[in-house]
Amino acid sequence: FGQLTGAGDKATLTALTGLPAGVRGVAAAGGAYHSLVLGDDGVVYGTGSNNFGQLTGAGDKATLTALTGLPAGVGGAVVAAGQVHTLVVGDDGMLYGTGSNNWGQLTGTGDKATLTALPLSPSVVSVNRPQVRGNPWVGRTLTATPGTWTPAVTSITYQWRRNGTAIPGATNQGYQVIAGDWKQRLTVAVTASAPGSLPATRESAPVTVLRPPLVYAAQPKPTIEGTARVGQRLRIAHLTNKGWNPDATRMSYQWYRGSTKIQGATALTYRPVKADRGKPIKVVIRAFAAYYATGSVTTPKTRPVAPR
Numbered sequence: 689f690g691q692l693t694g695a696g697d698k699a700t701l702t703a704l705t706g707l708p709a710g711v712r713g714v715a716a717a718g719g720a721y722h723s724l725v726l727g728d729d730g731v732v733y734g735t736g737s738n739n740f741g742q743l744t745g746a747g748d749k750a751t752l753t754a755l756t757g758l759p760a761g762v763g764g765a766v767v768a769a770g771q772v773h774t775l776v777v778g779d780d781g782m783l784y785g786t787g788s789n790n791w792g793q794l795t796g797t798g799d800k801a802t803l804t805a806l807p808l809s810p811s812v813v814s815v816n817r818p819q820v821r822g823n824p825w826v827g828r829t830l831t832a833t834p835g836t837w838t839p840a841v842t843s844i845t846y847q848w849r850r851n852g853t854a855i856p857g858a859t860n861q862g863y864q865v866i867a868g869d870w871k872q873r874l875t876v877a878v879t880a881s882a883p884g885s886l887p888a889t890r891e892s893a894p895v896t897v898l899r900p901p902l903v904y905a906a907q908p909k910p911t912i913e914g915t916a917r918v919g920q921r922l923r924i925a926h927l928t929n930k931g932w933n934p935d936a937t938r939m940s941y942q943w944y945r946g947s948t949k950i951q952g953a954t955a956l957t958y959r960p961v962k963a964d965r966g967k968p969i970k971v972v973i974r975a976f977a978a979y980y981a982t983g984s985v986t987t988p989k990t991r992p993v994a995p996r
Contacts, residue, residue, distance in 0.1 A: 689721040690750035691736030706752025707733060719769035725752055730763020732776050732803075740772040741801035742787030757803030758784060776803055780838050781813030811886040812837045817893070818878040824895040825981055829864045832876040835890065843881040849891070850874060869897040871979050902975045902983025906931030909985060910973055916960065916990035923957040924971055924987065932983055936975035944970050964993040 693704045707713065707727060715726040722736035722743055733752040734743040743749055744756045758764065758778055766777035773787030773794060784803040785794040795806045816836040822828060834844045848858035850872050855863075863876070873894040881887040904910070906928065914922040929936040943953035946967045950958070960969065968989035975983040 689737040717769040720771040732764040740788035811888040814890040841880040901981040904985040905933040918996040
């Protein structure tokens with residue numbers, strides 16, 4: 689019936705003809721008298737008997753020929769062949785079928801002659817994962833973004849989870865972080881529904897709850913000591929890890945020329961260069977402690993850097 693393309697039976701594995709130049713097959717399926725190949729271009733190709741429209745349209749094929757009926761922009765992801773019908777899972781998550789429908793294998797009544805979406809109540813599909821927005825700090829409010837779903841959904845529900853367990857009553861799009869969430873991992877599970885489809889649930893990536901940022905509480909606060917002159921060393925003064933609330937376990941330093949970050953200037957001291965002339969210098973100091981948000985303090989600016 690031409691299911692191996694061309695004419696004549698085969699007694700050895702023989703390349704089928706009809707795929708466009710540059711297209712490679714990534715999946716195949718065989719029915720009773722027809723063959724299907726999914727190309728890496730997302731197009732489904734078929735050859736052989738088409739007596740029930742299993743290859744779409746009318747007329748048998750003797751070469752691999754593109755099947756019709758997938759919506760514009762939708763490619764095939766999986767192919768399967770029954771005796772005289774064809775099934776395609778589209779990359780939109782929907783199921784399509786064509787061919788004989790004498791036992792309702794394509795749902796409803798009547799044969800198909802083009803790939804047609806099958807009303808099998810498939811679940812909606814998450815295209816983009818839900819996300820948690822906002823700072824995960826005790827006392828702050830987090831907001832869930834529902835992600836993107838196909839087909840278009842008409843109902844969205846939320847359930848916030850702590851270490852994988854549903855938080856009672858936390859079913860709004862927003863969630864205020866409480867003290868009991870400290871050091872815990874929060875996620876939000878979004879359930880989406882659409883008419884004619886089964887609902888589906890997808891969970892966001894987890895965020896670990898922190899205390900608010902460290903604050904530099906000691907006085908005097910950090911300053912820059914030294915003369916702002918090319919070639920003369922500047923250093924950070926009045927800085928200690930015990931000056932933070934709580935104590936910092938680690939600090940980092942970034943020197944700035946005006947508002948521009950100086951590449952590589954990340955030590956406790958800095959020696960101005962020619963490029964700094966006429967610009968004030970400052971340092972942004974960041975402090976870290978386990979399960980606290982990063983704290984930061986900025987020194988007062990120096991005078992504009994003088995020539996050597």
